[in-house]
Amino acid sequence: MPSPLCLKGGTRMELFAPVNKVIPFSLVDGPGSRCSVFLQGCNIACAYCHNPETQNLCEECGLCVEQCPAGALYREGRHVRWNKDACVQCDTCIHVCPHKASPKIEWLTPSEVFAIVHSYQPFIRGITVSGGECMLHAHWMRELFALCREAGLGTLIDSNGCVPFEGHNDLLDVADGVMLDVKAWDEGTFAQLTSGDVRVVKRNLALLAERDKIEELRIVVVPGWNDPEATIAGIADVLDEKLAQTKLKLIRFRRFGVVGTLANADSPTDERMGELEALAREAGFGQVELR
Numbered sequence: 549m550p551s552p553l554c555l556k557g558g559t560r561m562e563l564f565a566p567v568n569k570v571i572p573f574s575l576v577d578g579p580g581s582r583c584s585v586f587l588q589g590c591n592i593a594c595a596y597c598h599n600p601e602t603q604n605l606c607e608e609c610g611l612c613v614e615q616c617p618a619g620a621l622y623r624e625g626r627h628v629r630w631n632k633d634a635c636v637q638c639d640t641c642i643h644v645c646p647h648k649a650s651p652k653i654e655w656l657t658p659s660e661v662f663a664i665v666h667s668y669q670p671f672i673r674g675i676t677v678s679g680g681e682c683m684l685h686a687h688w689m690r691e692l693f694a695l696c697r698e699a700g701l702g703t704l705i706d707s708n709g710c711v712p713f714e715g716h717n718d719l720l721d722v723a724d725g726v727m728l729d730v731k732a733w734d735e736g737t738f739a740q741l742t743s744g745d746v747r748v749v750k751r752n753l754a755l756l757a758e759r760d761k762i763e764e765l766r767i768v769v770v771p772g773w774n775d776p777e778a779t780i781a782g783i784a785d786v787l788d789e790k791l792a793q794t795k796l797k798l799i800r801f802r803r804f805g806v807v808g809t810l811a812n813a814d815s816p817t818d819e820r821m822g823e824l825e826a827l828a829r830e831a832g833f834g835q836v837e838l839r
């Protein structure tokens with residue numbers, strides 16, 4: 549694994565980030581057709597995570613190397629390497645990994661990712677960087693967004709809200725906006741659901757509202773686990789007059805891909821989602837969408 553900050557070409561400092569995958573065209577990661585870049589590694593662990601294999605960086609235990617049916621994984625010293633060309637995408641490595649990690653990542657610079665994104669430019673409106681948690685690579689993202697902006701592409705951040713945006717004005721200067729998760733409002737509920745600290749999310753919410761950088765807010769409705777009414781009321785209180793220009797997405801919990809405690813949990817009913825939609829509209833959100 550390269551150091552996140554390395555000398556490249558002998559002269560210029562370049563950053564690297566662990567890229568899990570790049571989806572060329574996505575219609576669900578912001579407005580229009582977008583190229584979505586997913587980074588590996590997260591700073592929290594949601595009970596309803598649909599991609600648990602993106603939570604951690606590989607610990608190089610080597611367990612998946614012997615299980616790979618295509619010989620696409622190998623050791624180089626103590627490191628586990630992935631041969632992308634030999635991989636048949638069977639995901640055996642993901643299933644056997646005990647660390648919620650993936651060996652199928654590439655450490656790439658902003659210029660390398662921009663080159664990929666740029667190749668799709670005639671067909672996309674912009675780029676969305678997601679995770680894991682992409683704010684763990686804020687400086688890297690700033691470089692990438694600056695390149696995208698220069699090329700005329702839109703730039704969105706998809707964040708769990710648990711990394712402070714404070715001190716990242718340079719990133720926000722080149723980002724069109726942030727799609728921010730607000731997973732619960734009560735501190736204990738949030739910690740139980742995610743292992744994170746909701747006070748960071750609340751500070752981010754206020755900061756992003758002040759800078760007019762909220763693209764959309766998202767609440768996943770998990771029956772018996774979070775507090776959507778309190779979350780809607782809490783957000784309304786923080787955003788105040790900005791509420792009318794804010795889009796809220798209410799997302800139904802679905803068990804697909806979920807492991808652990810919520811693997812067999814039920815989705816909320818249509819009636820429950822309808823009630824929450826009405827409540828959010830009544831609270832004053834400019835736009836409310838159910839998903």
Ligand code: SF4
Pocket residue numbers: 615616617618619620621630634635636637638639640641642652
């Ligand atoms: S998905 Fe994993 S196990 Fe399957 S071929 Fe690729 S590297 Fe090997």
Ligand code: SF4
Pocket residue numbers: 605606607608609610611612613628641644645646647648649650651
């Ligand atoms: S991906 Fe998981 S199983 Fe494979 S070497 Fe890394 S930590 Fe071990």
